[in-house]
Amino acid sequence: MTILRSVLALGVVLGCVGAVKREDFKTCAQSGFCARNRAYAELAKETPNWISPFQMNPSSLRLKDGILTGDLIDTQEEKQPSPRPGLAFELHLLDNDAVRVRITEREGVLPRYDGVQDTVLVKPYGMAKDSSYKQLSKDTDGVLSIQYGAQRQNTVKISSAPFKIEFLVNDVTTVVLNGEGLLRFERLRKKQVEEANEEGKLNDQEARKKEGEIKIEKSALELKLEENLWEERFKDSTDSKPRGPESFGLDITFSGINHVYGIPEHATSLSLKATKGPDAPYSEPYRLYNLDVFEYEVDNPMALYGSVPFMLGHSKNSTAAVFWMNAAETWVDVEKTAEDKNSGILSWIKSKKAVPAPSTKTHWMSEAGILDVFVFLGPTQRDIFRQYSSLVGTTALPQAFSIAYHQCRWNYNTQQDVAEVDAGFDEHDIPYDVLWLDIEHTNGKRYFTWDEAKFPNPTDMQQSLANKGRKMVTIIDPHIKKDDQYHVSKEGNDLDLYIKNKDGQSAFDGWCWPGSSQWIDFYNPKARDWWASQFSYDRYKGSTKTLFTWNDMNEPSVFSGPEITIPKDVIHHGNVEHRNVHNLYGTMFHSATAQGLIQRNETNQRPFVLSRAFFAGTQRYGAIWTGDNLANWEHLEIASPMLLTIGLSGIPFSGADVGGFFGNPDAELLVRWYQAGAFYPFFRAHAHLDSKRREPWLFGEPYTSQIREAVRTRYTYLPFWYTLFHETSVDGTPIIRPMFTEFPEDETVFAMDDQYMVGDALLVKPVTKPGITRSSVYFAGNEKWFDIKDYSVEQGPGIKEVASPSDKIAVYQRAGTIVPKRERPRRSSKAMEHDPFTLVIALDNRGEASGRIYLDDGESFHYEQGDYILHEFRVSQGVLSSHDLRTESKVKVSEYVQRIGALRIERLVFLGSKIALTKVNVGDRSLQVDCTHAPNGGGHVCTVKEPQVAIGESFSLSFE
Template sequence: MESAQGRITPSKRRTIVRSVLALGLALACVSAVKREDFKTCSQSGFCTRNRAYADIAKENPQWASPFQLNPSSLRLSNGVLTGDLINVQEDKQPSDKPALAFELHLLDTDAARVRINERNPIQPRYDGVQDTVLIKPYGHATEGSYQKLSKDENGVLTIQYGAQNQNTVRISSAPFKVEFLVNGVPTVLLNDEGLLRFERLRNKEEPKVEEEGEKQEEETSSDPLVEQNAGGNDIEIAIEKSELEKKLEENLWEERFKEFTDSKPRGPESFGMDITFSGINHVYGIPEHASSLSLKATRGPDAPYTEPYRLYNLDVFEYEGDNPMALYGSVPFMLGHSKNSTAAVFWMNAAETWIDVEKSPEDKNGGILSWIKSKKAVHPAATKTHWISEAGVLDLFVFLGPTHRDIFRQYASLVGTTALPQAFSIAYHQCRWNYNNQKDVAEVDAGFDEHDIPYDVLWLDIEHTNGKRYFTWDEAKFPNPTEMQESLSSKGRKMVTIIDPHIKKDGDYYVSKEGADLDVYIKNKDASSDFDGWCWPGSSQWIDFYNPKARDWWASQFSYDKYIGSTRSLFTWNDMNEPSVFSGPEITIPKDVIHYGNVEHRNVHNLYGTMFHSATAQGLTHRNETNQRPFVLSRAFFAGTQRFGAIWTGDNVASWEHLELASPMLLTIGLSGIPFSGADVGGFFGNPDAELLTRWYQAGIYYPFFRAHAHLDSKRREPWLFGEPYTTQIREAIRTRYTLLPFWYTLFQEASVEGTPIIRPMFTEFPEDEAVFGMDDQYMVGDAILVKPVVKSAVVRSNVYFAGKEKWFDIKDYSVEQGPGFKDIDSPADKIPVYQRAGTIVPKRERPRRSSKAMENDPFTLVIALDSKGEASGRLYLDDGESFNYEKGDYILREFKVSKGVLSSRKVESAVPASSGESSFAEKAGGLRIERIVILGATTPLTNVTVGDRTVQVNCAQVGGSYVCTVKEPQVAVGKDFDLSFA
């Protein structure tokens, strides 16, 4: 076979086979990630060059950016400012044409976009990320919504914009700098530190054959620089380049890592720029990293990390905690928050990217003396970040809020919201690598029924296939897959099978042959042959999803007449789509392989998994004439992935550390626009003991995607296998998830419309409480439920922070805690601290069933937690849980409110007209009843509850300093208006 490194000899083939087998063994046995398989910044040429540039700037007190805007070139029209950007160190001659084009776009969402690109490059720089990531053309601000305020003698242009004219952008010409201000306060600053650097595409210079005299001259004058003396005469002096200056020229045209060579045929084309969050000490986002929610510093005194955060999708099994290493997904979105401001940026680039973070505390010690000495104003606290990408164009969006919800909405308007999933997919999933055969599947399924534990989906990993040939079945192990799926479906359950992007190279395998005939595989660097690498099937090829023909062909593979043995209750798991290549550099595909349109892989690496995810979702949607929503899980992700399905945090470990890591990782991913995410419950590698597994289930029921998964060589750990009391404790946890499914589904609908995270860091709900800004060991589910996982062994008391000035109610026993402040809370083996926030209403279904499908006609319970004013509110969303009919308005969305002793239910009006006819979901389900209303926080017992002229039964009991009152059978329907009065 051919590889990016040339023809593989039989000897090298044997070496690769041994390496692949060794990797399989390592997957089962290694106790920590093999760091040497993955680059550090010092092993990445463009990261080294740009970081050295930052060091040079920092070491030079007089440093100023060499970039300048030509003031006379600036033009503002229809919300777009354009101009010429000049590097005065490179564009030295007046006749030189400006090399770079600067654009500032003011958007109708109050966001802004900044672009910098070469005007006339020797070959086009890749600029196609926007075509995949952005959902539709955005609108620019209208002429009347912004105002050109001034352009002073120094070329500083100021523009005021935003719906309330609250935002200002100030562009300085020399040196070039862009400042975004909110209500006159600087918030996001671009190139404030002068780290903008842009490697223009160039022709490679061949080494010069030197004459003897030239060689002698070089020896006497090593690197001549011209400097002026006091008298104005030019003096040529020889200055040896510093070590930092030498780094600026490293690995420009070729780069080696271990035994791999990156040919870099286009040469250096990286760029970097600093972005400062002024007045902000906490920044969040840029997943995926096994690190804290509030990002730690990588530069500056006492920085916890020395490496930048890396965004480069990689297969890093058993990843380490507290580490900025790259993992499976990349979203270059960062949000900054302080008590006074919230802002975010989206660096829209899919090439390898590194990000340094430096914290600058407020200068409180120098005071007036410091100002007298420096003649500079006292600086507020700030977080300085340095973004470095290998290729493409500089394309940056800035969001100024002013609230978190505003930012989520602005960001989602560009990259899309999460797809509303099928209802089953937010319930419990049972998976391992691998369930052995059809008999094993039946026994596991029966085990859930025998132990009265609900679940919705059973998963099959790679061993279910015929020799790792996707879309096939091992006929000896799974002789009748249709019958197997129909058996599960009869109980309302589904099945998921794994399908990866590597295709076994086999002329007798129909998928392999069709792909070759259609010419839809990624090409080697010379584009003359298909790239061939190693993955689970052995010699494999990778689908080029940048080829429109490939995407449509791949989608067609999911039709029932091609994927034999599939049914409408079978869904898909996209794994290994970073892409993972066992024989490649950093266990991924070489950067210099070629995609459709002669695009180098280095430009689109972080988008590959999303393209695969998208094509698979397209296939599952188009296979049906019944309008069924897809469900696809992906391991790799990028901005926009949320439009196609769920993701998870990859190959974690059965350890307390990884249980603890799951919360900040999922919170970070959700903040960055991908709310449907989870972590493998129990840990993928290794064998959890009963305590760890139980605690993980208790935490996992509050992950948006709730799946247990285990490695091939791990011991079986279905929820009942550890015996009592653990079976009961796990059953109770899973049942809790099922009772809350109406609440979860409502949150998913909100996320699909507004772009809000489903699980939320505390600071998004309590933005002025500085105690929660760095908190990631507890979080909110929506705005109503507080969760504090137990992540250490033998813990029976948990220190919980109750934010705000209202009460919090334990969701099990309704005991009350008063905020604000920390309090030690009992967390015995059968529960973790979970509290409902005063002022909220949570819809539930409380009848245990074997699956979520079996619950769809069950009645509802409303749990009302009254605040200090006696008020509360909440919503309930329902649709058929399966089709796209909700897009036609066929759904129920009710708003419940308590005010002045009256609980009201009103329809939230839809912008889409509802479908007509008695068969519509809204008409059929609207009559489902509310069987119970639980009122928490009543100051006195309720004695008189009425609906219209009817009196309704109510029972009250005192819990702590307030009352819990239960209204049974109020005889009201979930889809109808009503008013329930209580006194």
């Protein structure tokens, strides 16, 4: 029976022909708490003059040190014979101008889990100073108002009866909590039968009879509110729910905002589609529950590998966001409406008739924990990114090699195979930086081991790659093969470091790649430290400092578990039920692995760890990717909105498997995917075990040359990419950006997700359909855009048909920007580190432009002590200048960074000059200028060779 179960479980994963098996995953109707909260919303909708039963006790409100506290009363609860204490309410005014709202039980039967903040939030965050906010007197309706913000431009209004919170910007309602009255809290309690028995009022039979009589008197919707409270079955699995029902829900309205974004991971559009209301494209809410969903469908709100409960809303007039800090299973309904009862904002249509501005109503439902939500009012998107990242952390600055090209498949089979693939890249002059090994490199799926027959000398293999500046990544998953002869398995048991069954005693046993397996409990501090120690060179035999790590299957994926994951009622360290922390498990694993890679070195080396599962905060530990996609055009097309959404939600270091994981792409699809992937933050090709080999040269010409050109394009822009990674590590700004983030007042781009910006400088439009040779590109703004290949120009705003032949996609540099490049083809990024630089200067209509470059050693943490170069380039009034932006100007940089700074700028390329430049002066030297006419009426392209200035030098250069 055990063997059969293993075979069937493996068959679920390996049966990779056809669509996702929807029956393996729950719908909202099959998820008890989702069904109950949705029924509550329907009950509210069908009840005339519905009013939230929750009221604030006005006399309980206290504001001190930036925290407002009070008692929230459920008036329905108050009608019970033995009412319980009300809910505890807190509103925190933070020093970053965000507001945190917390609601939980006061004196509950059992304490609710409140540990998510300990993992997610970067400590400490500060409270607003008393001088930065002002409490206003209550108005005649008993509404308490508080002004806050840098200029006190924001107001939060707390209405007592019914309970509602409004957030206003410059007196305009922007976000409303409980405006629709859908706040609902399932109080922790004992079963009715148990309560009756304790009171000695009824025996079991009478109690059940009484329950039946009560149900007869209730409506169908009211009956749904009592379904699956104490136990829940799905297929062959039973969730024991020992604590009973404890879910909660809340409606959040983005007032005057018709586009909302975020809540990854879903294979859907950037601007989230409605799940409720007339003509809603989806009937299911968006689900946030980390799951192993191979061959996932596109255009679907189903849960995938990661979850970030962050949502941003944007309109021409306002921007706002919320972060729902909860790691339990969560569902979100989205409803678009043109009717907004809470706002006085009016928009005018062509008939000049005033109508209420469109709004978006969202309904958030979580299974357990406490209600803990942050509200961000900007006022700009960059402000929101800064505010949000100050709480959950910014992206760790990666090693330089990790933003170059990675080559992977399941699996490179032997050490000889690795050598031949490595040689193939050199033979075909295609650069790459990292070669990956999947699970077959191990000894029987035992992580931290090698199959000695296939990989007899792993240290030599890594050294051979390192000699060319290349690295290796091996896969290490959280499931540990049960085997007393396997040192990792035995130590984990001896030290009691595994997740426990619901009894809290025995270790949970499930099935994954190795067969019978156990899962490390990363909520145990000893387990995290022990796991990190496994990466030391003396324990991970055959590893070197150029070997890095891939964390897969960490949702966690359990082939024998419900929905191919771990049961919710298993127990973590501290008697924490898994249902409370499910979406955080992958992040905890990611964190411990990154810790191990840091600890193994005495050389202060940054880690590189790729994770499949993710949550808010994952960005602090490494990169993620979009999981097991398919080799088809639909998955190429959906990759852009998925990556844009993930980046908006605080995790900018992300990518999609180039070529598609499942299946066999034809040559055209593969080329187009490389061209798109060259502009993903994480650029990796990957393929399934059963797919045909597809190394970049195997399709022959002209495809090899086209792929080579795409990969080389990535390498020429590595200085620009690295600068963007530094920027996001400082303030959380996404690396690839939806068009609306750069053009926030252009309503044309609010739902646009088939083209995007890389930083503020490059516009990218991938080709995502077969047979395309021309693309429709929207050029935003009243400015010029320059093709990066031939420097032809397009003038915005408007849609233009541009050439997209088989060897290129549409990529344009925005006027007014300066982009640093390195243009010499090399075999790896390491081989480029002493190459000179080119600055491409795209002048705007005023003859101005600006840009930056960030450089450090690309490997260590020395940059944290100021050992780096950060220069701003600016063109104004005929002068190109370079200025040092380092804030730690008194810190002496290392000799290495000084050498980098002394590298010369070998070429300046001026685009968009209205007249041909005739002279460029550096001090008392005059430099030669070569000018040509740009195609398509783009003015002049003027090149200055060898200006004899260094990349890390402050200089001033005039041109005429």
